[in-house]
Amino acid sequence: MKQIFFACALSAAFASAQAQVTVRDPWIRATVPAAQATGAFMQLQSAQDTRLVEARTPVAGSAELHQMSMQDNRMRMAHVEGIDLPAGKPVALASGGYHIMLMQLKRQMKEGETVPLTLVFEDRKKKRSIVEVQVPVRPLNYSAH
Secondary structure, rough: OOHHHHHHHHHHHHHHHOOEEEEEEEEEOOOOOOOOOOEEEEEEOOOOEEEEEEOOOOOEEEEEEEEEEEEOOOOEEEOOOOOOEEOOOOOOOOOOOOEEEEEEEEEOOOOOEEEEEEEEEEOOOOEEEEEEEEEEEEEOOOOOO
8 A cells, every 4th residue: 555655646746847838829811822931939938947959840851949139230040959937937939039930831820710820849858758739820920019
């Protein structure tokens, strides 16, 4: 009986140690028919320190984590290996900052549809966890609040 209780307690402790990430207000910008890329945006918050390390979707040939920044009075976009999520602090993936670039689009992103997006997180011990999100496509001129 003690062994069963210990195994259950250990299992519960292990499960609570995994990163718990909340995704709020996700959206993807609609595209014109010939567009090859668009952005995915959202707010992420983790219960524990973790890092967004990958994104995948069946509607694009690739999905990369990017960051926009000002350099020499010019806005620049660059690929980043990951986006840190400090415990308990919201991190915005938004226009003009961190975001997910969906490239080599396989089709047009149309306002009103929903796109599956897989987010891969990695904790300090390099353990990976996955969050599946259904992301609505917003109009070309949409801007989050």
